[in-house]
Amino acid sequence: MRVYDTERQEWGGSRRERLFHTDQYLDVPRQKAVRQRTGIVLAVVGLAFGVWALAWKDEPEPYREPAAAEQESTAGTDGAGNGVPPTGSGTHDAASTALPVGYASQQDAEGYRIALPEDWTREARSSQYGIDVVDYRSPDGTRRLQVFQVLETSPYASLKAARVEAEKLDGYEAVSLAEVPADTGSAAEHEYRADEIAGEQDGGSTRHVIDHRFEAADGERYALVAYGSDADGAEDERELVDTALLWFCPPGLECDPPAG
Known part of the structure; x- marks a missing residue:
């Protein structure tokens, strides 16, 4: 098969064709080696991208004080997820009936x-x-x-x-x-x-x-x-x-x- 040499402005023979399409004329072992190296490069690139994506998605939240975090987690529910603000549960002493003066x-x-x-x-x-x-x-x-x-x-x-x-x-x-x-x-x-x-x-x-x-x-x-x-x-x-x-x-x- 002949190819056109743009630099020389002429058609080349089979030797020049091999210069333009070198991969096609490699022996089978060398072709396998090329494909393996290409696969390894692609795998490394894919792994690096996956690690980056996971790290970005699982980035930790900013640090909060434990008390503040607990308060935020309980606010707005009644313990059963009903969206009711929490209410305090005082003791009997706190809710005791006050005695008359004296x-x-x-x-x-x-x-x-x-x-x-x-x-x-x-x-x-x-x-x-x-x-x-x-x-x-x-x-x-x-x-x-x-x-x-x-x-x-x-x-x-x-x-x-x-x-x-x-x-x-x-x-x-x-x-x-x-x-x-x-x-x-x-x-x-x-x-x-x-x-x-x-x-x-x-x-x-x-x-x-x-x-x-x-x-x-x-x-x-x-x-x-x-x-x-x-x-x-x-x-x-x-x-x-x-x-x-x-x-x-x-x-x-x-x-x-x-x-x-």
């Missing part, structure tokens, strides 16, 4: 927990049933909170029996006697006025009484009875009963502070 929670010698004014004194006497009857008194003796255990099978039945005795008091005047809502078990309340009540130190003035009886977390029934002057209204006796009831924990049990 009140304190205390553990009584009879085993129950209760809350009442800090400067009140305590007296106790034996009872025919359950724990001792405990009286807490204000320093001036005008207010009292009584705690005892109830024998009857229900708070309401116990109050109906107690009303029979209360009706014998001078100047007895009923305000209410009814079952009331309760967090545990059942509860009932008897509210009344009377001119003279045994054990009170300011006889002769009308007294206001709230007798609250309830079933506690231990399944037993207890009474919280608040006594005070009727002249200053019913709010102070109500606060006494409500606070004592809210913080009451029966003997032998451990109770969390009431939740706010």
